[in-house]
Amino acid sequence: MAAHIPLAPVESSTEARIRTLAGDLKQQPGALLPILHAVQDTFGYVPECTAAVLATELALSRAEVHGVISFYHHFRTRPAGAHVLHICRAEACQSMGSAALERDIKQLLNIDYHQTTADGSVTLEPVYCLGNCACSPNIRLDDAVHGRMTLAKTERLLQLLKEGQA
Amino acid sequence: MTRLYLSCDSCALSVGADELAQALTAQLGEQIDLQRTSTRGMFWLEPLLEVDTPQGRVGYGPLTAEDLPSLLAADLLNGGDHPLCIGLVEQHPYLARQQRLTFASLGHNRPLAMEDYAAQGGWSGLQRALNLSPQQIVDEVKESGLRGRGGAAFPTGIKWQTVLDAQAPYHRGFDEAVKFIVCNADEGDSGTFSDRLVMEDNPFQLIEGMLIAALATGATRGYIYLRAEYPHAHRVLQQAITLAEQQGYLGEAILGSHHRFHLQVRLAAGAYICGEETALLESLEGKRGMVRAKPPLPALEGLFGQPTVVNNVISLASVPLILSKGGAHYRDFGQGRSRGTMPLQLAGNIRQGGLVEVAFGVTLREILYDFGGGSASGRPIKAVQIGGPLGAYIPPAHFDTPLDYEALAAVGGMVGHGGIVVFDDQADLGQMAAFAMEFCALESCGKCTPCRIGSTRAQEVLARIRQGEDAEDNLALLTDLCDTMEQASLCALGGMAPYPVKSIVKYFGEELHSVSQTPSAGGQH
Ligand SMILES: Cc1cc2nc3c(=O)[nH]c(=O)nc-3n(C[C@H](O)[C@H](O)[C@H](O)COP(=O)(O)O)c2cc1C
Ligand code: SF4
Ligand code: FES
Numbered sequence: 001m002a003a004h005i006p007l008a009p010v011e012s013s014t015e016a017r018i019r020t021l022a023g024d025l026k027q028q029p030g031a032l033l034p035i036l037h038a039v040q041d042t043f044g045y046v047p048e049c050t051a052a053v054l055a056t057e058l059a060l061s062r063a064e065v066h067g068v069i070s071f072y073h074h075f076r077t078r079p080a081g082a083h084v085l086h087i088c089r090a091e092a093c094q095s096m097g098s099a100a101l102e103r104d105i106k107q108l109l110n111i112d113y114h115q116t117t118a119d120g121s122v123t124l125e126p127v128y129c130l131g132n133c134a135c136s137p138n139i140r141l142d143d144a145v146h147g148r149m150t151l152a153k154t155e156r157l158l159q160l161l162k163e164g165q166a
Numbered sequence: 167m168t169r170l171y172l173s174c175d176s177c178a179l180s181v182g183a184d185e186l187a188q189a190l191t192a193q194l195g196e197q198i199d200l201q202r203t204s205t206r207g208m209f210w211l212e213p214l215l216e217v218d219t220p221q222g223r224v225g226y227g228p229l230t231a232e233d234l235p236s237l238l239a240a241d242l243l244n245g246g247d248h249p250l251c252i253g254l255v256e257q258h259p260y261l262a263r264q265q266r267l268t269f270a271s272l273g274h275n276r277p278l279a280m281e282d283y284a285a286q287g288g289w290s291g292l293q294r295a296l297n298l299s300p301q302q303i304v305d306e307v308k309e310s311g312l313r314g315r316g317g318a319a320f321p322t323g324i325k326w327q328t329v330l331d332a333q334a335p336y337h338r339g340f341d342e343a344v345k346f347i348v349c350n351a352d353e354g355d356s357g358t359f360s361d362r363l364v365m366e367d368n369p370f371q372l373i374e375g376m377l378i379a380a381l382a383t384g385a386t387r388g389y390i391y392l393r394a395e396y397p398h399a400h401r402v403l404q405q406a407i408t409l410a411e412q413q414g415y416l417g418e419a420i421l422g423s424h425h426r427f428h429l430q431v432r433l434a435a436g437a438y439i440c441g442e443e444t445a446l447l448e449s450l451e452g453k454r455g456m457v458r459a460k461p462p463l464p465a466l467e468g469l470f471g472q473p474t475v476v477n478n479v480i481s482l483a484s485v486p487l488i489l490s491k492g493g494a495h496y497r498d499f500g501q502g503r504s505r506g507t508m509p510l511q512l513a514g515n516i517r518q519g520g521l522v523e524v525a526f527g528v529t530l531r532e533i534l535y536d537f538g539g540g541s542a543s544g545r546p547i548k549a550v551q552i553g554g555p556l557g558a559y560i561p562p563a564h565f566d567t568p569l570d571y572e573a574l575a576a577v578g579g580m581v582g583h584g585g586i587v588v589f590d591d592q593a594d595l596g597q598m599a600a601f602a603m604e605f606c607a608l609e610s611c612g613k614c615t616p617c618r619i620g621s622t623r624a625q626e627v628l629a630r631i632r633q634g635e636d637a638e639d640n641l642a643l644l645t646d647l648c649d650t651m652e653q654a655s656l657c658a659l660g661g662m663a664p665y666p667v668k669s670i671v672k673y674f675g676e677e678l679h680s681v682s683q684t685p686s687a688g689g690q691h
Contacts, residue, residue, distance in 0.1 A: 032452030072435035090356035095514035134209035134519025
């Protein structure tokens with residue numbers, strides 16, 4: 001059956017892809033955040049043209065869309081590395097030595113927060129609580145939280161990443 | 167075949183539960199029936215493996231796959247003794263001493279198994295609500311004495327009454343005179359995870375609570391505003407909603423009645439201020455999370471200008487039991503104006519961290535030592551921060567304070583969302599004071615100057631005090647700044663960020679003056 005349905009030409013430009021993502025969601029009231037999530041999930045970040053495209057799609061001003069993107073810590077406007085490593089900086093993790101872990105991980109990766117390693121493999125971000133505060137200190141690697149963290153365990157996780165197993 | 171139980175909660179996963187499950191299956195295969203259940207909330211024991219025996223479930227934890235050979239040698243499948251065996255799980259003092267009402271199912275259900283939810287008494291509150299008038303439902307919640315568990319402790323029944331009484335205007339986008347139930351699942355406070363536990367471990371309970379709220383107020387649509395830091399909860403909720411829709415609990419004609427309720431999860435985007443209810447509503451509307459001035463109350467003009475209930479996850483998850491057992495049953499727990507139970511969350515530098523649901527009135531000391539077993543590091547506990555990043559640091563001199571809203575307020579503290587973060591004597595509280603202001607500056611929505619600018623100034627002043635510059639003058643300046651923030655901020659972020667700082671000045675003043683050489687806090691194991 002499916003073979004008889006003419007396929008729409010695949011639009012490949014970034015603008016067109018963002019328009020398609022918006023198209024699926026924009027009917028619902030308050031659609032901007034869900035669309036921005038879809039954009040970031042697709043591209044790994046929110047590309048620069050997003051504000052202009054979504055302003056047209058949602059009948060907002062470009063400044064309004066830009067204002068929303070810049071308000072939320074979650075949305076990044078530059079591409080991330082292949083993996084994102086979040087270190088929890090909040091109080092419970094601090095009470096279990098997260099500041100030292102943070103310092104050691106930065107040293108290990110040789111980057112600061114919001115930066116990506118030279119080989120493009122890891123972007124480092126701070127996070128304020130992962131909801132695992134009874135097993136502090138915590139980090140999040142992509143979508144998985146890892147508790148009771150130490151530098152050695154972090155190194156092992158990063159090694160597994162390199163081997164493509166984490 | 168022996169039945170084993172292992173949690174699939176994100177806490178258990180974060181310390182290797184899946185790896186353990188794989189090893190168990192690989193080694194024991196057909197011999198076992200491994201059930202992935204909700205957690206017990208005894209997180210220091212995760213991954214906690216439980217084995218069915220004729221006497222009850224015997225527990226082992228915390229385990230790694232490497233423990234398997236010795237466990238098998240110790241006759242694991244018959245509940246044999248082992249250094250990591252904790253005996254009969256139900257009789258563990260940590261559990262036996264709790265009054266689990268809202269979290270009664272923990273450890274007993276598979277989170278997405280609807281048959282498990284029903285077997286635990288699920289949906290009976292909804293069934294009863296379907297036979298009551300909206301006013302009768304609201305009265306039941308009022309009777310329970312339930313106060314909002316998100317932090318502000320406002321009586322839930324009174325909030326629902328306002329929304330029930332409100333006349334909803336017609337809304338074009340929804341093509342009806344819609345009212346909303348919004349669940350605040352932004353859980354941003356450090357030291358808290360009880361919302362996460364409901365959503366990951368018993369998601370139908372939240373759905374049932376929201377349905378009852380909808381029946382009580384005439385709402386037809388609901389949103390769960392979920393923090394982006396909880397991807398696991400997101401997946402579980404999405405699946406739970408789909409299952410509930412398929413079984414007729416959500417959508418049109420709920421369980422064949424004339425009621426309808428449509429529920430959606432909306433993902434937040436990493437802004438602490440969006441836990442404040444009006445900023446949350448702005449965010450749901452697709453805007454920057456700027457705090458709105460009140461009035462109008464969200465109950466009257468909330469989401470998209472429509473009457474809206476905004477409730478915390480725990481508030482909503484408490485409602486099914488209140489309806490099924492009656493408001494009086496719930497009210498009979500607790501003391502004074504703090505009725506029912508509070509799911510406390512023991513976190514940070516504590517030996518036995520986890521969920522402690524008890525009736526209001528237990529003292530902090532009992533929580534920290536009888537339940538918590540003292541610090542994780544084995545060193546003396548120096549302070550606890552209760553109620554999240556805006557909560558005061560409480561010194562040991564106040565550890566005999568009973569945990570209820572009023573008693574804690576009397577010593578300058580707050581219950582908040584029930585998070586208790588423990589610090590041992592190695593912690594650098596001067597650094598924690600600076601962190602409180604750093605966090606406020608980072609998360610300020612920017613609407614009012616005292617919060618936006620004051621928090622940055624306070625950081626600078628604190629830095630100077632810590633360097634020993636004009637300590638006295640700077641301390642006076644800090645006090646001034648704190649007072650201004652408290653008095654002139656629109657919401658509690660700016661208004662309460664001074665609390666942790668002032669409590670440290672008051673109880674741990676000498677620590678402000680010392681800049682430690684090492685990064686803050688000790689206790690790494
Ligand atoms: C800065 C700030 C952050 C807040 N964060 C949360 C939160 O993460 N979750 C929550 O339920 N309430 C939070 N609140 C409280 C909400 O504004 C509101 O009181 C609550 O959602 C109402 O629900 P309840 O009555 O069921 O507690 C926050 C308040 C402030 C001022
Ligand atoms: S106190 Fe801070 S967070 Fe609250 S409204 Fe004012 S600027 Fe925004
Ligand atoms: S404070 Fe780090 S997980 Fe909560």
